[in-house]
């Protein structure tokens with residue numbers, strides 16, 4: 001069994017920021033079959049709307065992880081779309097030069113807002129997929145900053161030339177899966193919350209294995225639990241290989 005984890009935060013509220021801690025995290029996941037990790041940064045350490053300097057600091061910490069363990073870590077850069085076109089362009093350019101392979105968007109704004117346009121143009125220009133924090137807002141009711149599956153699906157439809165990763169299968173739920181259905185440039189990651197019986201089966205039925213990627217949200221969730229959500233669901237060997245490894249390897253052009 002081999003896996004790539006597309007949704008991790010090795011640096012989380014300032015913990016994990018040393019080469020030794022990064023090595024420990026990598027060793028723990030490696031022992032369970034995770035061959036590679038996508039680092040999304042310490043995205044909420046300065047609150048939902050970091051300023052330009054804070055965004056740079058978050059991304060510099062991720063870049064440091066990539067320098068320590070380029071064999072194990074791939075980085076996505078965090079952005080605050082609300083800072084506007086110039087700030088977004090500057091940071092995406094800087095991060096692309098540092099070797100980042102995607103963009104991570106958190107809860108600075110809702111994905112249907114106009115400030116997303118420059119982000120998506122930058123993503124298209126550098127060929128970077130966008131991982132959008134997504135959670136069903138029917139109970140939380142913070143849609144001015146969080147993106148509901150409906151919003152992330154709309155984003156993917158508006159920008160068909162950008163590949164979108166809709167984060168948090170559990171947080172999106174059954175309704176979120178139906179929102180994501182039939183969108184070619186969208187995949188859903190399996191992070192967010194503990195495994196729920198039947199949900200991944202429903203995603204397989206409606207989205208197909210080509211549109212599901214394994215993610216954990218490590219260190220908020222454990223690798224053993226998040227992996228077993230995939231391993232404990234009935235599917236073919238081919239489907240399992242795609243979800244755990246193949247889809248992300250192809251999406252980010254990672255060498256086997």
Ligand SMILES: [Zn+2]
Nearest residue numbers: 007009040217
């Ligand atoms: Zn996360």
